Amino acid sequence: MACAVLASCSSTSGSAINPVNWITPYKVDVIQGNFVSSEQVAQLRPGMTRDQVKAVLGTPLLASLFHTDRWDYVFTLKRQGVAPQSFKYAVFFKGDQLERFEGDTMPSEREFISRLDSKRKMGKVPVLEATEEQLKAAEKSSAAKPAPSEAATSLPAGPQTTVYPPLESPKQ
Template sequence: MSASPSRASRLVLALAACAAVGACGTVNNATHRLADSITPYKVEVVQGNFVSKEQVEALKPGMSRQQVRDILGTPLVSSVFHQDRWDYVFTIKRQGVAPQARKLAVFFKGSELERFEGDEMPSEAEFVATLDNKRKDAKVPVLEASEERLKQFSSGRPAAAAAQPESAEPPPATSYPPLEAPAR
């Protein structure tokens, strides 16, 4: 009679082992499905100088290096071996969007702009529209200041602040306590 309980316990152990092995496969499948559904956060990587179509159109042969720098900004690459060439490179990598890369090379003859060549550049409005991939129906903000808006800020205050009456109180004092305790 003692042999029967040991056989029963072995059978129970064998069935439990089979159930555990079967459960491992189910858990493994569920784990893989869960891992596939989770996408990790990927940092947006922006490198270089964004050069717009408007900036490229402002370039004219014969401009000085300083004028080119004022329009395009400081070049990303200026080589000691190629002092008459500036390279403007722009790359952006974002999650869920194809990576973008644009290049513009500016060539000088002496201290004057000779020519420039590179990729077709988007306008500022087109570039801003590509950045907002979450809101497809979003309105592109105005990228230029009109004469009206400039006049509002020419006095140093926006029109809304200028419309408010001035208070009778004098402005707060601008003296601050000393950073260190006085010497004794």
């Protein structure tokens, strides 16, 4: 019976109607590489040293032994329900000096963060501040409680020692 129902659901053309499509496995977000923002790219200037470029952009994702004059910065982000994002940027050196740089049009940090919004709606946030009435009620309830006895709050007169069993067996 269940197979017949599922088979009939799969034959419908609308995927939203098919209950099998309602259940999807959780997919982990995959973040790889270094994100390079448009603000960082704006700081690059020809003639900068490798250390200066590394200070601005971070460690390159790809630095080939065969192409020592090129550093590649690649950033990919794959999230469930969102189209994969990929950004590539390359910097080229002549000796130890930055010669040129090129790549995708990089978003600003603010634009990139706005793309990360998962559109999940959180529940109602509770009020984190007590009202005056709640504070007064708390004062009244604490004043109505009897004070703890002096003997219960005082510390013992002498130091207490605790005896623990030996860690090794006595047969050794």
